[in-house]
Amino acid sequence: MELYDGPLDVKEIFGRWLDEEAESNYGAYIPFVGTIRAEDDIEALSFDIYEPILQKWFDEWQEKAKALGAVVKMAHARGDVPVHTSSYVSAVFSPKRRVALELIDAFVEDFKANAPIWKYDVKNGKRIYAEDRSTPMDGSGLLA
Amino acid sequence: MELYDGPLDVKEIFGRWLDEEAESNYGAYIPFVGTIRAEDDIEALSFDIYEPILQKWFDEWQEKAKALGAVVKMAHARGDVPVHTSSYVSAVFSPKRRVALELIDAFVEDFKANAPIWKYDVKNGKRIYAEDRSTPMDGSGLLA
Amino acid sequence: MIKVEFLGPIGKAPMEMEASTLADVATRLKEESELSAWLDKCAVALNDTMVNDLTTKLKDGDRVSILPPVCGG
Amino acid sequence: MIKVEFLGPIGKAPMEMEASTLADVATRLKEESELSAWLDKCAVALNDTMVNDLTTKLKDGDRVSILPPVCGG
Numbered sequence: 001m002e003l004y005d006g007p008l009d010v011k012e013i014f015g016r017w018l019d020e021e022a023e024s025n026y027g028a029y030i031p032f033v034g035t036i037r038a039e040d041d042i043e044a045l046s047f048d049i050y051e052p053i054l055q056k057w058f059d060e061w062q063e064k065a066k067a068l069g070a071v072v073k074m075a076h077a078r079g080d081v082p083v084h085t086s087s088y089v090s091a092v093f094s095p096k097r098r099v100a101l102e103l104i105d106a107f108v109e110d111f112k113a114n115a116p117i118w119k120y121d122v123k124n125g126k127r128i129y130a131e132d133r134s135t136p137m138d139g140s141g142l143l144a
Numbered sequence: 145m146e147l148y149d150g151p152l153d154v155k156e157i158f159g160r161w162l163d164e165e166a167e168s169n170y171g172a173y174i175p176f177v178g179t180i181r182a183e184d185d186i187e188a189l190s191f192d193i194y195e196p197i198l199q200k201w202f203d204e205w206q207e208k209a210k211a212l213g214a215v216v217k218m219a220h221a222r223g224d225v226p227v228h229t230s231s232y233v234s235a236v237f238s239p240k241r242r243v244a245l246e247l248i249d250a251f252v253e254d255f256k257a258n259a260p261i262w263k264y265d266v267k268n269g270k271r272i273y274a275e276d277r278s279t280p281m282d283g284s285g286l287l288a
Numbered sequence: 289m290i291k292v293e294f295l296g297p298i299g300k301a302p303m304e305m306e307a308s309t310l311a312d313v314a315t316r317l318k319e320e321s322e323l324s325a326w327l328d329k330c331a332v333a334l335n336d337t338m339v340n341d342l343t344t345k346l347k348d349g350d351r352v353s354i355l356p357p358v359c360g361g
Numbered sequence: 362m363i364k365v366e367f368l369g370p371i372g373k374a375p376m377e378m379e380a381s382t383l384a385d386v387a388t389r390l391k392e393e394s395e396l397s398a399w400l401d402k403c404a405v406a407l408n409d410t411m412v413n414d415l416t417t418k419l420k421d422g423d424r425v426s427i428l429p430p431v432c433g434g
Contacts, residue, residue, distance in 0.1 A: 010162060015155045018177070022228060027181045030248070033162070033173040034434045037239065047433070048369045050426070052409040076433060084166060088434045095181065097252060097361070104174070105245045108434070112241070117433030118369030129370035134430035137404035139413040143387040143427070144401035178361045191360070192296045194353070196336040220360060232361045241434070252361070261360030262296030273297035278357035281331035283340040287314040287354070288328035 001058045002075040003049060007085035013075050017091055021071065026093040028100035032108050034088035036081050044082045044122040045130070053116045061107060070094035072107055076115075080122055114138055145202045146219040147193060151229035157219050161235055165215065170237040172244035176252050178232035180225050188226045188266040189274070197260045205251060214238035216251055220259075224266055258282055290350040292317070298326055298356055310334075311342040313352055331355045363423040365390070371399055371429055383407075384415040386425055404428045 002013070010033055018029065036045050058074060065072045074090040081087040090107060094100040114137050120127040146157070154177055162173065180189050202218060209216040218234040225231040234251060238244040258281050264271040290307050294300040300322060307313045310332065317323050332339055333353040334346070346352070363380050367373040373395060380386045383405065390396050405412050406426040407419070419425070 011155070011159045014158050018154060025181050025183075025228070027179055029177040029179065031175055032241070032244075034241070035171055035173065037169050037171045039169075049433075050368050050428070053406055053411070053426070053428070056409065084169070097176070097178070097256070100176075101249045101252065105249070108241060108245065112432070112434055115431060115433040116368065116428055117431055118429065119432040120370070130432055131370075131430065134432040136402040136430045137411075137428055139411060140404045140430070141401045142405045142413060142415060143383070143390055143403065193360075194295050194355070197333055197338070197353070197355070200336065256359070256361055259358060259360040260295065260355055261358055262356065263359040264297070274359055275297075275357065278359040280329040280357045281338075281355055283338060284331045284357070285328045286310070286332045286340060286342060287317055287330065 001055060001073075003051065004075065004077050005079050006077060007081050008075055008077055008087065008089055010086045010089055013089050017073050021093050024071070024093065025095070026071070027095050028097045029091065029093050030100050030104045031089055031091040032104055033086055035086045036083050038083040040121065042083065042121045042123055043125075044080045045087060046080045046120040046122050046127050047076070047078055047087060048118040048120075049076065049078050050116040057115055061110070065092065065094075065103060065107075068094065068099050068103060070099055070103055072103070074111070076117065145199060147195065148219065148221050149223050150221060151225050152219055152221055152231065152233055154230045154233055157233050161217050165237050168215075168237065169239070170215070171239050172241045173235065173237050174244050174248045175233055175235040176248055177230055179230045180227050182227040184265065186227065186265045186267055187269075188224045189231060190224045190264040190266050190271050191220070191222055191231060192262040192264075193220065193222050194260040201259055205254070209236070209247060209251075212238065212243050212247060214243055214247055216247070218255070220261065289348060290346050290352060292352045292354065294354050296356050296358075298323075298330075298354065307346050309342065309346060310339065310344045310352070313346070314342060317354075326354070326356060329357050362421060363419050363425060365425045365427065367427045369429050369431075371396075371403075371427065380419050382415065382419060383412065383417045383425070386419070387415060390427075399427070399429060402430050
């Protein structure tokens with residue numbers, strides 16, 4: 001798991017992960033690259049990450065992938081990420097395509113739902129919590 | 145659509161496609177990279193492609209993607225592709241992740257089933273048609 | 289006259305024949321013993337467009353392609 | 362004493378309190394008016410492990426984290 005301050009160097013990450021698994025005999029490599037869209041007059045999105053729980057979440061996914069003979073990787077940005085640059089890259093490597101296609105879908109969707117990362121719109125230099133696009137994590141409301 | 149003699153330069157293709165769509169305001173970019181696995185004592189796989197029908201197949205997918213606000217791209221190798229090098233890269237760009245995740249799955253699966261490409265194992269320098277791993281295209285048996 | 293070509297691993301030289309529909313092509317190809325293992329798993333294109341109807345009419349100069357099972361990727 | 366910390370956009374300083382279960386923490390946090398809009402949509406971690414049971418026992422030095430709705434990617 002890799003965390004960066006500001007936008008990701010997507011080509012470097014893609015190429016390094018490719019090289020890391022070049023001799024691992026995986027037949028399918030599927031990255032997912034998330035890029036900040038220009039919409040709603042934002043200058044950037046900004047992210048807070050709570051790393052200890054993100055690391056546990058990611059470790060559990062590594063175990064799930066391993067049980068399928070696969071590998072997962074991820075990189076995410078902290079702080080401000082300008083429009084048209086990338087905040088998120090994740091990837092699956094697996095021997096066969098079916099496992100890879102299903103795993104990247106499940107991995108990305110669970111990431112959106114349960115990775116402890118908070119998103120803010122940046123407008124006129126101000127951070128505004130993206131509440132309408134955020135999802136309560138599994139188990140929310142316990143203390144209410 | 146890009147066809148190459150021999151293995152693909154995966155990093156070049158990934159990076160160029162990223163650059164091509166850098167200002168297109170897509171939020172999700174999902175490439176699929178297919179790499180030749182070392183198995184069954186092969187030295188390489190080898191591919192024949194019938195380009196006119198492949199181009200039509202790809203053009204139809206570009207239309208399907210466009211209807212979803214998305215873009216598809218693909219590159220494939222002709223001839224011999226040694227073990228641990230890549231024969232196939234396809235990709236989807238779309239504004240949102242759900243469309244991208246579903247489209248890359250459908251695009252890759254239909255490619256496997258209906259792209260006019262024939263695969264051969266290369267052993268001791270000889271090409272052997274990979275009949276057991278090949279799929280009759282939609283509509284097969286018409287003349288039987 | 290139309291032309292029939294055999295793609296990928298079939299490895300058979302193109303054939304020319306008189307045929308007014310794809311059904312005529314089927315009849316003629318079934319006479320070729322080396323195609324007996326192929327025809328039931330091959331798809332068909334007419335002038336590079338996939339076709340799926342034996343009554344498809346053919347005209348002079350048409351090109352029929354026989355496509356065996358595929359495995360790209 | 363245990364410590365309660367508020368992650369991401371909640372923007373509230375950590376609190377220390379006496380509590381023997383998570384139910385005690387819930388009771389105490391419901392007294393904080395600035396949390397009223399948050400508690401029903403927040404998840405909870407104990408020492409960085411997600412928890413989902415109000416009867417979870419706490420011990421001196423434990424750290425409880427309150428996690429508001431997320432949106433990575």
